[in-house]
Amino acid sequence: MAFVFELPEVGEGVVEAEVVHWNVRVGDVVKVDQPLCEITTDKAQLEISSPRAGRIVALHGEPGDIIKVHAPLVTIDESGAGEAAAPAKAPEPARAPQAPVNGAPAAAPAPAPAPAAPPPAPRAAAPQGPTKAAPAVRRHAREAGVDIHQVTGTGPGGRVTHDDLLAWQQGGEALPSAPPALPQSHAVPTGHEERIKIIGVRRKIAEQMVRAKHTAPHFTYVEEVDATRLVELREALKPLAKARGVKLTYIPIVMKAASVAMREFPNLNAVMDEERFELVVKGDHNFGVACDTPNGLYVPVVKNVEQKSVLEIAAELQDVTDRCRAGKAKLDELRGGTFTLTSVGNIGGVLATPILNVPEVAILGVNAIRDAAVVRDGQVVVRKMFYLSPSFDHRVIDGAVGARFVAALKALLEAPESLLLELK
Numbered sequence: 001m002a003f004v005f006e007l008p009e010v011g012e013g014v015v016e017a018e019v020v021h022w023n024v025r026v027g028d029v030v031k032v033d034q035p036l037c038e039i040t041t042d043k044a045q046l047e048i049s050s051p052r053a054g055r056i057v058a059l060h061g062e063p064g065d066i067i068k069v070h071a072p073l074v075t076i077d078e079s080g081a082g083e084a085a086a087p088a089k090a091p092e093p094a095r096a097p098q099a100p101v102n103g104a105p106a107a108a109p110a111p112a113p114a115p116a117a118p119p120p121a122p123r124a125a126a127p128q129g130p131t132k133a134a135p136a137v138r139r140h141a142r143e144a145g146v147d148i149h150q151v152t153g154t155g156p157g158g159r160v161t162h163d164d165l166l167a168w169q170q171g172g173e174a175l176p177s178a179p180p181a182l183p184q185s186h187a188v189p190t191g192h193e194e195r196i197k198i199i200g201v202r203r204k205i206a207e208q209m210v211r212a213k214h215t216a217p218h219f220t221y222v223e224e225v226d227a228t229r230l231v232e233l234r235e236a237l238k239p240l241a242k243a244r245g246v247k248l249t250y251i252p253i254v255m256k257a258a259s260v261a262m263r264e265f266p267n268l269n270a271v272m273d274e275e276r277f278e279l280v281v282k283g284d285h286n287f288g289v290a291c292d293t294p295n296g297l298y299v300p301v302v303k304n305v306e307q308k309s310v311l312e313i314a315a316e317l318q319d320v321t322d323r324c325r326a327g328k329a330k331l332d333e334l335r336g337g338t339f340t341l342t343s344v345g346n347i348g349g350v351l352a353t354p355i356l357n358v359p360e361v362a363i364l365g366v367n368a369i370r371d372a373a374v375v376r377d378g379q380v381v382v383r384k385m386f387y388l389s390p391s392f393d394h395r396v397i398d399g400a401v402g403a404r405f406v407a408a409l410k411a412l413l414e415a416p417e418s419l420l421l422e423l424k
Helices: 078-085 135-144 162-171 200-215 228-243 250-261 310-325 399-414 416-421
Strands: 002-006 016-022 035-040 045-049 054-059 066-068 072-077 218-220 223-226 270-273 278-281 287-289 291-293 296-298 339-343 362-366 370-376 379-388 391-393
Touching: 016 200, 035 072, 035 200, 054 078, 072 078, 135 162, 200 296, 223 399, 228 250, 228 310, 228 379, 228 399, 228 416, 250 287, 250 310, 250 339, 250 362, 250 399, 250 416, 291 310, 362 379, 379 399, 399 416
Parallel strands: 287 339, 339 362
Antiparallel strands: 002 072, 016 035, 016 066, 035 045, 054 072, 218 391, 223 379, 270 278, 291 296, 362 391, 370 379
16 A cells, blocks of 8 residues: 655745755665655755555655645555564565765675674664664765665664764775775866755755845945954953863854944844735844854854853854754754854965845944954054954944944953953
8 A cells, every 4th residue: 555645834834945965765664753854945954664564655856846834755555564663584685786876885784794704893773763863874875885774873772873884984884994095196088067056955055045146235344353462361261161171262252242243233133024015123142143053054043142151152053063063953052143253264265245134124243353463552563453343234234333243342352351251
């Protein structure tokens, strides 16, 4: 008997989703709760699991296709459920001929141990039943050429984690034990081209960027900040934060300083209601921080920054960004932002001109701190300097307002000790 599994409602207000990757193929035998595919919506990237056991008869869509909620997603022949539920006496036939992933051979199921000497680093067999793992972990496995079904998960409920994959790579057959030799260089033929389909989170990012540039006329204002005292303060506080299990970076300090500066400039902590063409000024300072993840760019949000100390902000930011990179952030932690910070200072670069995270009306670019020769009291001295490069929605934020806000933020960051008085 064929069962047509329709795309379920995966979030409030979500009416469609994009297929990012199929975890199964036509002919595969699946069990209840076995992951079928990864999808992405306007809210987040999610994993869809099978509600029934049986054999896959049809997949209703290719990666990149948009599927409406309640439209057919997978057809399952439930007459194959017995096969799926029966205890396996040999490796699953559906897994043995698994196709190569990204050019690397997938790991074959482990053969029965020979009576000779055991392998040097034996591992427990992977648990029976569907393999549990976040979409980011599954992508990690595919890119590394690891058959995730052979990896024993140590996470909650037996979920496979990034650390589990690394441990398997170090002791398993999926990757060679020694680094492979570098490929010989070769000339690319004239006229060579490669087409890459824009799907998943990358498509959502692209749509958001187009919407932002077409909707809000941007202007960027750049200011140079002397971060010498900021660097000294962070170095003094790092051991105290570490003792509390918190990694203190510059961003939580900048977040608190921006929140304090917004007391004088509340209209920067706002969003645009395009339908009514109204500026909605928010009392809660819900600051998003752009986060680079294996699945693309996400902006997890730290709520009520105005009510938290620098240490509390740092702890919450560390927690939500770690879970975001692992694909475990909750939908509520990715929405509701009123202001965004973005930084690639750890990579390099002098400054950037960030694009607004609409409907927000301001975004703050935080750039790399560098040693620079500057003039102080007529003398050339070396100081720690960096640039702030915020962008604003010029429909509602005038240039003078943006400049005054940055001046207030600069004053706080150049004398950051005052932020320690902001216990809440």
